[in-house]
Amino acid sequence: MPSSALNTPSSSIDCAWLLAAPGSQPAQANARIHLAGALINAVEPLAAAPAGPRKLVMPALVNAHDHARTFRSATLGAFGMPLETWLPFFGTVLPSADPYLCAATSFARSARNGVTNLMVHYTRVQGGMNYLDEALSVARAARDVGVHIGFAVAMRDRHGIGLCDDTTVLAALRPSLRQAVSARLSVRPLQPAEHLAVVDALAQALKSEPDLAEHVTVQYGPTGVQWCSSPLLEAVALAAHDTGRPVHMHLLETRYQRDWADQAFPKGIVNHLDDIGLLGPQLTLAHCTWARPEELALLAERGVTIAVNTSSNLGLKSGIAPVPTMLSLGCRVAMGLDGMAFNEDDDALHEIRLTYALQRGWGFDTKMTPEQLWFFAAQTGRRTVRGAVADLTQGGLIASDAPADIVVLDWDRLDDDSLFENVNPLDLLLARGLGVHIDQVVAAGRTIVANGRVTGIDEAAFKGELVACMRSALAASPGADIWRSQLGELAEDLGPFYRRGSWASCC
Numbered sequence: 001m002p003s004s005a006l007n008t009p010s011s012s013i014d015c016a017w018l019l020a021a022p023g024s025q026p027a028q029a030n031a032r033i034h035l036a037g038a039l040i041n042a043v044e045p046l047a048a049a050p051a052g053p054r055k056l057v058m059p060a061l062v063n064a065h066d067h068a069r070t071f072r073s074a075t076l077g078a079f080g081m082p083l084e085t086w087l088p089f090f091g092t093v094l095p096s097a098d099p100y101l102c103a104a105t106s107f108a109r110s111a112r113n114g115v116t117n118l119m120v121h122y123t124r125v126q127g128g129m130n131y132l133d134e135a136l137s138v139a140r141a142a143r144d145v146g147v148h149i150g151f152a153v154a155m156r157d158r159h160g161i162g163l164c165d166d167t168t169v170l171a172a173l174r175p176s177l178r179q180a181v182s183a184r185l186s187v188r189p190l191q192p193a194e195h196l197a198v199v200d201a202l203a204q205a206l207k208s209e210p211d212l213a214e215h216v217t218v219q220y221g222p223t224g225v226q227w228c229s230s231p232l233l234e235a236v237a238l239a240a241h242d243t244g245r246p247v248h249m250h251l252l253e254t255r256y257q258r259d260w261a262d263q264a265f266p267k268g269i270v271n272h273l274d275d276i277g278l279l280g281p282q283l284t285l286a287h288c289t290w291a292r293p294e295e296l297a298l299l300a301e302r303g304v305t306i307a308v309n310t311s312s313n314l315g316l317k318s319g320i321a322p323v324p325t326m327l328s329l330g331c332r333v334a335m336g337l338d339g340m341a342f343n344e345d346d347d348a349l350h351e352i353r354l355t356y357a358l359q360r361g362w363g364f365d366t367k368m369t370p371e372q373l374w375f376f377a378a379q380t381g382r383r384t385v386r387g388a389v390a391d392l393t394q395g396g397l398i399a400s401d402a403p404a405d406i407v408v409l410d411w412d413r414l415d416d417d418s419l420f421e422n423v424n425p426l427d428l429l430l431a432r433g434l435g436v437h438i439d440q441v442v443a444a445g446r447t448i449v450a451n452g453r454v455t456g457i458d459e460a461a462f463k464g465e466l467v468a469c470m471r472s473a474l475a476a477s478p479g480a481d482i483w484r485s486q487l488g489e490l491a492e493d494l495g496p497f498y499r500r501g502s503w504a505s506c507c
Contacts, residue, residue, distance in 0.1 A: 016054035017425045020398040023370030027425045038444040060405035063118035064381030065286040065307035065336025072344040083316045085491035095473040096127045101466040103141035108459040109346040113435035114407040116443035117385040123154040139212040146448030150385040152221025152248035157189035163260045172497045192235035224250035237277040246387040251285040258290035270295040284384040300330040310355045312340035323359040324367035334381035347435040408440035
């Protein structure tokens with residue numbers, strides 16, 4: 001482990017402004033936060049403003065849905081694609097890379113932007129080593145950067161190319177594409193017991209490395225109902241009940257998935273998940289962009305968490321999730337970045353502001369309050385990442401005995417045109433706050449970002465090494481450009497396939 005990973009914060013943090021529970025409590029001027037190991041010991045007022053640059057302190061953020069990717073869509077030439085053509089492009093265009101470097105650079109970007117707990121739905125296996133060794137490499141990256149991750153072992157046993165059986169999709173493609181697409185994308189399914197055994201093996205492997213285990217919550221990760229057979233989902237539901245492990249899955253991300261679900265489950269896809277015992281507080285569903293009110297009401301009743309991914313849904317042209325309806329029905333709603341933040345930079349503060357702008361309501365109507373926004377950004381997702389052990393009454397706020405997960409912003413830089421003394425700091429943060437304003441991040445009492453730089457790894461060196469290795473691998477793979485061209489043709493063929501809706505008859 002890098003020696004810098006052992007950094008610990010000072011025993012206290014002074015600030016000009018404290019947002020202890022943003023939206024729930026008013027901002028507090030001039031405060032000191034005392035730390036004791038992984039917890040906050042006490043918060044006390046200061047008689048005067050602290051000396052030196054002004055700081056704003058707030059709870060650290062949670063990313064409730066992500067995949068630990070490093071390379072971004074526009075870099076790969078996949079900008080602006082709908083999900084159905086983006087998935088095969090993004091998942092196969094790059095050669096395998098070092099999983100530690102990939103995860104560490106992704107986690108570093110998240111940490112710099114104020115996230116200390118994040119979800120890893122591990123849908124892109126790099127290969128080059130056995131799965132357990134790769135998963136442990138991801139765990140080491142989390143430890144070295146200093147974040148806590150939920151690691152969901154991805155499971156899929158059908159529909160490798162589209163939203164129906166591979167044979168049907170292949171028949172809709174130009175003949176010159178079929179062999180290459182089948183070779184790279186067709187599903188080679190495992191039996192449900194084999195999927196579950198991987199999860200058990202990873203959990204057991206982590207027990208022998210406690211310094212890694214404290215940074216990882218192992219989870220079941222069925223990719224989505226359209227990609228998982230009913231026997232697989234039933235096996236996951238039973239295993240989750242027996243073990244208490246969380247489950248993480250996509251649901252109703254696009255309108256094509258909505259159409260497929262209505263064809264495949266005439267009595268309702270959410271009712272189906274309930275019938276097999278999958279709905280409950282252990283489950284997080286990513287997206288639900290096209291969920292209907294009656295479905296959301298059932299998810300709320302069962303205590304399911306919904307991870308909303310605003311920028312990802314915009315970037316992949318999937319739609320805008322009905323967050324006001326979710327909130328009005330009592331759903332647990334959490335923020336996900338999905339590796340697709342609006343500027344492709346994992347800026348969680350920007351994601352908060354974008355979500356609020358879209359969901360707070362129009363004119364004089366209020367559909368999402370600042371209090372609900374900060375539950376969404378910093379509190380609800382802790383259960384997604386950490387499972388039932390997460391104490392939702394303690395995480396995501398600055399208070400005695402709460403986890404010492406803290407973000408410190410440079411208030412002088414954020415408030416660089418101050419004219420009045422009584423401007424609400426939360427308003428200013430929601431108006432212009434960005435990741436570049438973050439100076440320090442503390443996770444479980446350890447300073448993982450100082451002066452805007454990650455302390456546990458050399459992020460710039462890691463990224464440089466990863467990019468150099470990828471360029472070398474691409475140069476040594478003469479078929480890479482051919483496959484990228486074929487993926488473009490696949491996208492051309494899949495567009496009409498989905499638009500005419502004939503694929504739905506294969507459900």
